[in-house]
Amino acid sequence: MEGMSGYLKQAWLIAKFDMGTALRTRRALAAVLLYTLVALATGAILVFIDMKLGRQFQTIRAATDLASHAGDKVPSLDEVLSFFLHGDKEMARHLLDLPLVVAGFFWVTLTFLPYLVALVSFDIVNSEVRNRSARFVLLRCPRTVLLAGKMLSHGTLFLAVTVISNVALFAYAWSELPGFPIARAGLLLFEYWLITIVFGFCYLSLAALVSSLIDSGGLSLVVLFIVLVAMGTLSMNNTIGFLSPSYFKLGLWSPRLMDVAQNLLAFAGFGCVFLGLAWVRLHRRDL
Amino acid sequence: MGAAIVTDGLTKRYGPKRAVDKLTFEVPQGSIFGFLGPNGAGKTTTFSLLCGFVRPSGGGATVLGEPLSRLRKVHNRMSALPQDARFHPARRIRDALRFLGELGGMDRAQARREADRVLNAVGLQDSGDVKGRALSHGMAKRFGIAQAFMGSPDLVLLDEPTEGLDPRTAHSVRELIASLAKRSTVLVSSHNLSEVEDLCDHAAIIDHGKLIRQGSLAELTESNEVMILTLGPGSPDPTLALSSLPIVSTIEASDSNELLRIILNPVKGEPVEKTVTEVLRAAIEAGALISDVHRGRSLEERFLELT
Numbered sequence: 001m002e003g004m005s006g007y008l009k010q011a012w013l014i015a016k017f018d019m020g021t022a023l024r025t026r027r028a029l030a031a032v033l034l035y036t037l038v039a040l041a042t043g044a045i046l047v048f049i050d051m052k053l054g055r056q057f058q059t060i061r062a063a064t065d066l067a068s069h070a071g072d073k074v075p076s077l078d079e080v081l082s083f084f085l086h087g088d089k090e091m092a093r094h095l096l097d098l099p100l101v102v103a104g105f106f107w108v109t110l111t112f113l114p115y116l117v118a119l120v121s122f123d124i125v126n127s128e129v130r131n132r133s134a135r136f137v138l139l140r141c142p143r144t145v146l147l148a149g150k151m152l153s154h155g156t157l158f159l160a161v162t163v164i165s166n167v168a169l170f171a172y173a174w175s176e177l178p179g180f181p182i183a184r185a186g187l188l189l190f191e192y193w194l195i196t197i198v199f200g201f202c203y204l205s206l207a208a209l210v211s212s213l214i215d216s217g218g219l220s221l222v223v224l225f226i227v228l229v230a231m232g233t234l235s236m237n238n239t240i241g242f243l244s245p246s247y248f249k250l251g252l253w254s255p256r257l258m259d260v261a262q263n264l265l266a267f268a269g270f271g272c273v274f275l276g277l278a279w280v281r282l283h284r285r286d287l
Numbered sequence: 288m289g290a291a292i293v294t295d296g297l298t299k300r301y302g303p304k305r306a307v308d309k310l311t312f313e314v315p316q317g318s319i320f321g322f323l324g325p326n327g328a329g330k331t332t333t334f335s336l337l338c339g340f341v342r343p344s345g346g347g348a349t350v351l352g353e354p355l356s357r358l359r360k361v362h363n364r365m366s367a368l369p370q371d372a373r374f375h376p377a378r379r380i381r382d383a384l385r386f387l388g389e390l391g392g393m394d395r396a397q398a399r400r401e402a403d404r405v406l407n408a409v410g411l412q413d414s415g416d417v418k419g420r421a422l423s424h425g426m427a428k429r430f431g432i433a434q435a436f437m438g439s440p441d442l443v444l445l446d447e448p449t450e451g452l453d454p455r456t457a458h459s460v461r462e463l464i465a466s467l468a469k470r471s472t473v474l475v476s477s478h479n480l481s482e483v484e485d486l487c488d489h490a491a492i493i494d495h496g497k498l499i500r501q502g503s504l505a506e507l508t509e510s511n512e513v514m515i516l517t518l519g520p521g522s523p524d525p526t527l528a529l530s531s532l533p534i535v536s537t538i539e540a541s542d543s544n545e546l547l548r549i550i551l552n553p554v555k556g557e558p559v560e561k562t563v564t565e566v567l568r569a570a571i572e573a574g575a576l577i578s579d580v581h582r583g584r585s586l587e588e589r590f591l592e593l594t
Contacts, residue, residue, distance in 0.1 A: 010390055017378075017386045024377040132372035135340055136383075136434060139367055140390045142359040286341035 007148075010141045014149025019157060022120075028157060031120045036165045039108055043169040046104040047176045085250070094255035099185045101173045106192045109162065110249055113196065114203040114228050116161070121154045121207040122221035125282065130215055134287050143282050151208060151275070158200050166193055195252050195264060202245050202267040203228075205274035212281040245270040291316045291442050291472035292337060296346030299332050299496075306332040308496035309346060314489070317469050321483035321490035321504075322476040323586075325594050329496035330476045331370050334446045337474075338367050351442055363392045367444035368435040373427055374419045380430050381406065381415030387434050405433035408463055410456055424451050432460055443467060445475040449482060461486060480587045484508075490586075494594045510583025511559045514549040514566060519576035528573035534562050 022028035082092035095103065125147070128134035137146055166189050174180050207224060214220040235246035242248075251263030292314035299307040307329040314320045324330050335341040337350055339358040347354060351361040374383045381402055388398030406412050409429040422430060432448055445464070449457040464486055467473050477483050483490060484504065491501040505511055518525075524544055529535050536552040553562045563582065570577060 006392075013386065013390050020382075021375050021377055131376075132369065133374050135338070135369040135372040136374055136387055136431075137390065138340065139338060139365070139369075140362050140387065140392075142362075284342065286335075 007141070007145050010145045011148040011152055014137065014141075014146060015152035015156065018150060018153035022153065022157065028120050031116060032157065032161050035112070035116045035161055036168070038112065039105065039165040040168055040172070042108045043101060043105055043165075043172055046101045047173050050100045050173075050177055090256070091254055095253060098188065099173075099181055101169065101177070101180075102185050102188045102192070105166075105169055105189075106253075109192070109196055110199065110252065113158070113162075113200055114206075115225070117154075117158065117200060117203040117207055118221065118224040118228060120157065121204055121211070122224050123211055123217040124150050124154055124204075124208050125211040125278065126215050126217060126220055127211075129287055130217065132287070138287065143287075144279065147208065147275075147279060147282055151204060154204055154207075155201065158204065159197065162193055162196050162200070195260070198264050198267050198271070199252070202271035202274070205271040205278065206245075208278040209274045209281070212278045212285075242266075289316050290314060291318075292348065292350055292474065294333075294337075294346070294348040297333070297336060297343055297348050298345035299329075299336055299341060300344040305496050307336065307343075310493065310496065310498055311346075312491045312498050312501045314472060314474055316472050318489045319464065319468055319473045319475065319487045321487035322474055322493070323480070323483060323490055323590060324476075324493040324499075328493045328594075330493065331446055332496075333493070334367065334370070334444055334474075334476065337444060338369065340369065361442075364440055365442040365444070366391075366435045366437065366440040368428075368431045368446055368448055370446040372431065373422075374430065376418065376420030378419055379416050380411065380419065380422070380433075383419065383430070384434055384437065388437050391438060393438065401437045405436050408436060408459065409433045410459060425453065425456070428452060429456060432463070436463055439470070441471055443471055443473045445473065447476055447478065449477065449479060457482075480585075480590055484586045492590060492593050499593045500589075504586070505583070507589055508583035508586055509589075511553060512551050513583050514551060514563060515579075515581040515584075516547040516549065516570060516575070516577055517579035517581075518545050518547065519578040520545075522576035523574040525570040525573035525575040528569050529566060532565065532569055534565060 079089065079092070081095060082089040085091045085095075123130075128137070128146070128150075134146060170186065170189055173185070174182060206227065210224045210227065211220050214223060231244040231246045234244040235241045235249070245267055248263040248266040251259050251266075254260050254263070290313040292312075294310050294312055297307055297310040298305065310329070310333060322330055322333070332341065336343055336355065337348060339355060343355065349355075350358060351364055353360045374380070378386075384402035384405065385395075385398045388401050389395060393401060402415075403412070406415050409432050411426065411429050411433065414426065417426070419427075419430075428448075428451055432445070435443055435445060443464075448464070449460050452460065461482060464473055464475060475483070475486065487504060489501075489503050490507055492499045492507070500507060516525075522545075524540075526538050526540060526547065529547075529549060530538055534552055534554065535549055537550040539548040539550075540546070541548075549566060551562055551566070553559060559582075563580075567577070567580065
């Protein structure tokens with residue numbers, strides 16, 4: 001089975017088999033269920049907050065806006081928020097205009113998805129290497145195809161998780177919140193879901209890299225968590241923060257399409273670098 | 288007859304240790320080739336190099352005409368039994384075989400048929416639903432053999448295929464290997480030298496990663512150059528008559544004179560059978576009572592001598 005179409009078919013076969021294995025081992029299933037439950041619980045809390053405080057929040061915002069415009073020494077909510085956003089008032093206004101449920105859910109995704117990826121995919125490569133099961137596969141296809149198949153399998157799993165939790169949240173918010181802006185929220189959720197795909201790819205590639213560097217499953221999980229925390233810390237540094245993907249998270253919230261595209265490109269770039277390094281390591285090493 | 292495998296100075300180092308050291312040998316196409324050596328000689332590392340699992344530190348090899356860097360071009364023409372590899376513990380072995388069949392280029396129906404055929408061939412027909420984690424050492428080995436015999440590969444590499452198997456299954460595996468004769472090239476490593484002697488037509492002996500000897504089984508066991516006669520009790524000694532023959536180079540007798548080791552000096556171009564017949568005729572004419580005739584030395588004897 002040679003040629004690009006043959007390799008793609010092989011990658012898909014590996015992905016299908018790997019997904020089946022992941023579901024049978026139940027670890028992936030448990031992690032996915034946990035994530036969906038956390039996401040939905042967050043959604044429920046956000047819906048509750050929106051129901052109870054949404055109207056008051058809009059009233060307060062309108063009042064502070066009015067006071068600010070009237071020359072009172074009261075800063076508007078937009079100004080308060082922009083202080084935390086490097087003075088970006090447009091971004092602050094955009095965030096305050098977002099439906100609370102959608103914004104909250106996107107925040108949960110950006111914050112916890114990397115850890116879910118770490119929890120499920122920490123042994124994406126080394127599990128095959130440790131018990132040498134990769135050898136049966138590599139007698140029939142190149143190493144690149146094995147890596148592609150594993151990425152496809154885990155990527156599809158996360159895609160499914162985000163779709164399921166997005167749809168469930170949307171349906172719940174729609175049924176519970178009177179006046180829920182269906183069209184706008186739907187569009188936003190779709191936009192954020194597209195962003196999540198690139199965002200998730202970056203962290204899945206990181207998991208593949210760590211897993212191809214470290215043969216022990218437990219150790220790769222620990223290292224992956226340490227790397228994620230270190231990346232988060234590094235991103236706060238104004239000088240070298242750009243070396244961490246987390247640095248570009250904030251830009252994904254921007255109302256300006258160009259800003260979102262640039263930050264997404266950074267995530268895609270990091271993802272390609274991580275995956276490229278994992279590929280190099282996998283190609284050079286003995287299995 | 289071309290070569291299915293050619294290695295040229297193939298080397299694998301692990302730190303300061305050379306597991307395979309400038310190994311150069313050829314496996315003729317269509318042969319069943321024995322790969323022998325004591326524990327730690329570098330057999331498994333050589334198999335791993337030829338399958339592309341480990342990268343060479345030096346030298347190179349071609350497998351079915353392709354260099355190791357382009358093994359992907361011959362993936363669908365070769366198969367192997369990798370040592371110590373276990374398949375996914377959570378999957379049923381029949382599903383695993385079907386998956387491997389499809390991955391090797393079979394369509395779904397063909398992969399199903401092949402999975403059933405090879406499970407039957409290795410005696411696992413009733414264990415298809417057993418999961419990888421529940422396989423005993425012997426069953427895991429049989430699974431490995433089964434996947435290596437899927438389809439009709441041109442080259443099959445089997446690293447100690449009968450090790451740890453019960454006699455009946457080992458016999459079935461030997462029959463499977465023999466059934467591949469002429470159709471495929473088989474490289475098989477084994478510690479069971481009589482098994483290699485029965486199955487193989489060519490062999491290489493390695494030790495400390497280096498090639499010690501390679502050739503046809505006849506060359507290795509010197510079956511065309513050595514004859515062993517066992518004389519019956521009270522047999523007259525035919526040594527004198529035999530040593531006068533021009534085709535006999537030397538005769539070594541055991542202490543009791545019951546065993547004669549005859550080093551032959553065969554005439555080039557003449558079939559060895561003629562030489563053997565001539566020696567036997569001379570012995571019988573000298574009144575010898577012959578209880579056994581054996582050509583060449585046993586592979587075990589040669590192995591012990593060379594390693």
